[in-house]
Amino acid sequence: MEYIEETAAPSPTGGSPVSVEFRVDPARYRHWRVDYDGPVATVTMDTDEHGGLVPGYELKLNSYDLGVDIELYDITQRLRFEHPEVAAVVLTSGKDKIFCAGANIRMLAASPHHHKVNFCKFTNETRNGIEDATANSGQTWIAALNGTASGGGYELALACEHIMLVDDRSSAVSLPELPLLGVLPGTGGLTRVVDKRHVRRDLADYFSTRPEGVIGKKAAAWRLVDEVVPRTAWDQTVTARARERAATSPRPADGPGVTLTPLAKDRSADAIRYRYVEAKLDPTRGVAEITIEGPHSDPPTNTEGLHAQGDQFWTLAMTRELDDLILDLRTNEPELGTWVLHTKGDPQKVLAHDRLLCDSANDNPGKPNDNPGKPNDNPGKPGDTSTDWLAREITSYLKRTLKRLDVTSRSLIALIEPGSCFAGSLLELALAADRSFQLAGTREEDDPDTEPATITIGKMNLGPLPMGNGLTRLQTRFLGDDKALAEADQHQDEKLQAEDAEQLGLVTFAPDDIDWADEVRIAIEERASFSPDALSGLEANYRFAGPETLETKIFGRLSAWQNWIFTRPNASGPDGALRKFGTGQRADFDRKRV
């Protein structure tokens, strides 16, 4: 029972049958403009008040809903793939006096709990992607706050590497969620303020209770922004900063980029189909059966061939499809609580594609991560041509998409059967799963020359695809057991049948034909019988053993607190702060602390 769902207010997804589409056509952006000037792109937020995803609220003051964020995500992706020449990105506002007012309150107040949580998750992922572009892609984001950045608007700025605030005696940065709405700045704000920007905790506390925020020099002195600039010098200083950052980037100035052509997708009530990825939806069992096909042919022989294939290169094409599928299922199919992961194809072709990427990106993928807690990517030095930007971008995109899987509130079960290709990059799916089953031997009804299912560890499993905790999935799996990790590493490039894989600890169970059907059926049925909330909590805790990073803190600690607060009557109840906002009435709080 959700307080919110009981009202007649419009419900973005969840209550009503609105289906959210994550594919967007840049020609039809409603809320953003992108302008290019050599190595600098300027991304301007200018929301269309009447362009909300569902009716019932107006996107005033550059406030946003999921639809606005979907466009921003598309922009971040196209900047990376279509614009290799862009080395610095200026994020600014097209409105007067306001940079961005954060998430739209009426939208939040009208949304069911699972939509709020999902929306925050996607928002977080896009912001982490902005930080990833700065850290690993040589594309540095600069927030040019030409007006007030409040709540989620300031949190968006916090994801940028450098924050500039216009010094006009009124433009402020603020986190008014707590005093005005009784919720948290839950999309990274609290974490980034103290852990990334190192604002002193007592000043951060004070700042987060002032609805009006902090302006001018004090904002800089408290490290809430990096610099304040008078309006007279604004344009010139913003351009100068962007040029400075761009000058240190290793991205190639001469492109050409790879166009992300429209993604072909066939969606019905019971299936979602792309070229390499397919999901069968089974509401009765509460299951999505997801199958990912390996490459249909060998990869090109060199980096030039990779560029020639562009977005048709298998890894990129498959990753785009998987990315869209994850977002679609998470948002539109909240009752499919278990995702069963299958693969189909030739493991050697997967590994060959992986090798081309690793060799082209030349990033020592075999090197263990010496600095847990930080991803071991390295964007290279300016002018370094030994590393191919496109190979790096594809790998990094796969990394981000697998991270999306890690933070997905669904039980993940991988089934490794004859004909599958859980090798290298696709083995990560099984390593991301909460449990995996690998069939020992073949099935009675199989063709006599059917080969038993195998898994193969490749270069991609040993570095280029770290989780949010900075470790590879293998390192996380064998946390504190260096011997088991070393042993698994030694079997790189070997086809491992079920018994060996189980013995090495790479799969959970290895039933034979006699037990397979029952074991798998029971595991899936059982999962559907458990509390979905408890499963989300269990999975969020078990998936991220080991070191904590800004990213795991945001998804683990901050999001969990925000989820809790969202469910509390003090926020979402009929007299809660979210519902009372803008009514002129005060929220009526149960004052008990926990």
Place this chain on the structure above:
Amino acid sequence: MEYIEETAAPSPTGGSPVSVEFRVDPARYRHWRVDYDGPVATVTMDTDEHGGLVPGYELKLNSYDLGVDIELYDITQRLRFEHPEVAAVVLTSGKDKIFCAGANIRMLAASPHHHKVNFCKFTNETRNGIEDATANSGQTWIAALNGTASGGGYELALACEHIMLVDDRSSAVSLPELPLLGVLPGTGGLTRVVDKRHVRRDLADYFSTRPEGVIGKKAAAWRLVDEVVPRTAWDQTVTARARERAATSPRPADGPGVTLTPLAKDRSADAIRYRYVEAKLDPTRGVAEITIEGPHSDPPTNTEGLHAQGDQFWTLAMTRELDDLILDLRTNEPELGTWVLHTKGDPQKVLAHDRLLCDSANDNPGKPNDNPGKPNDNPGKPGDTSTDWLAREITSYLKRTLKRLDVTSRSLIALIEPGSCFAGSLLELALAADRSFQLAGTREEDDPDTEPATITIGKMNLGPLPMGNGLTRLQTRFLGDDKALAEADQHQDEKLQAEDAEQLGLVTFAPDDIDWADEVRIAIEERASFSPDALSGLEANYRFAGPETLETKIFGRLSAWQNWIFTRPNASGPDGALRKFGTGQRADFDRKRV
């Protein structure tokens, strides 16, 4: 609105006016026995079914409620202070076939949300204290599971350094919370399984969905326990392990211990008074005004004098009082959402007591913590007499009590005024606060020779009292700003007046007499007007910047998830799993994932 509170079920605190008392007399333990055999103590859990804190449930199968845990906490404290000769502690059960069945379900189902959260917090703190005794006090805890340890029972075992399970084909370890109750093993279980014991995450997932758990050799193979022992060899092997562990302890074999005499306390509806600590309760403002008095006299001149004073030594006496006050207020006064912290006395006497402790404990308190994420305590080597056990115990107890303050869901505001003694160990109170105010200058009405308020950094601020994140409060405050940290360190032992303290970043605000009253009043009133839930979330995020440890993961990540799940109808609603447990009916889940 709590689902639970609407029922007629008995409500431990919260709904009903039951006041929980944390002081216990060992002679009247109802649920535990402690037996001493030289360096080994055996702590036996044998709950009195009819000894619940409130009526309405029976403590069958060694299940526990807050009352059982209060006795266990008392035991851990007395073992450390009264029994220096105890170097290993065996934790076992006095019941047949069952070690401990975890938290009592009927108690949980009948408890209001804030009681559940508070109860879990205290339980966590006691378990962290057990780990602290093992790590820093040379008192190693061994779990001797002579029967099934289930749920919170297994979580209790997880806090021990070594887990032994009897191999009798029926005794199991299990975490049945998720499958049976729709909640999490939320008192450290999920975190310790993967992060401390390094159980592989997929096996951990499987284990946590099996209500019957895992027995025998498989439990050891999966690292859920350290060893399994046949019943025939049980007593002998347990004794052997305890003796082995005891042999490596630096604790003195010859005592004598320091008796923790009954704590004098005067409690009324509007005040709680001890010798050095006092709290005035103001429900109208939602405030507890807490005053801690410094030592009334100089400390003894040497370690022998410290032992002679025993539990009357100021630091120990004050810490016991503060500890009891924190527990009392947290549990019995949930609506006092702001704690205002005052001190009173001579800063030099505080610093002198600190120095005696630091010099006696001889643990290089000035040395910065080179290994953030781990406390920089070092219990010393066996036979090392350069470090005094009692000085170490007192310091460690103060450390744990200040950590209790850090995880307390109340806004903490420190007021530094003339006549106060925020120096050294008591300065930690101001550093633990969410905000601090130091009066600049004196007050108009003050005596002309009144000295302005000062704060002083002492040895105690530079190492011996780390937070749960492994950093000192100063290190956490100046996270990422080594220059500010070094500058503060340089002012060690200087009396810092308001302007200097503010400039060094050691206090938040330094208003003068003209502004003081209004600024402080507004800060406190404002705090009382905010959502208590949002404040809890804000404080939990801002107080623990920097590295994460097992401890911060448990309080930050795991507890937040558990809180969320507790509030969800799937657990606590009329058809939720907690309410349906034992009725023979299945919970009716809303299947939406978030």
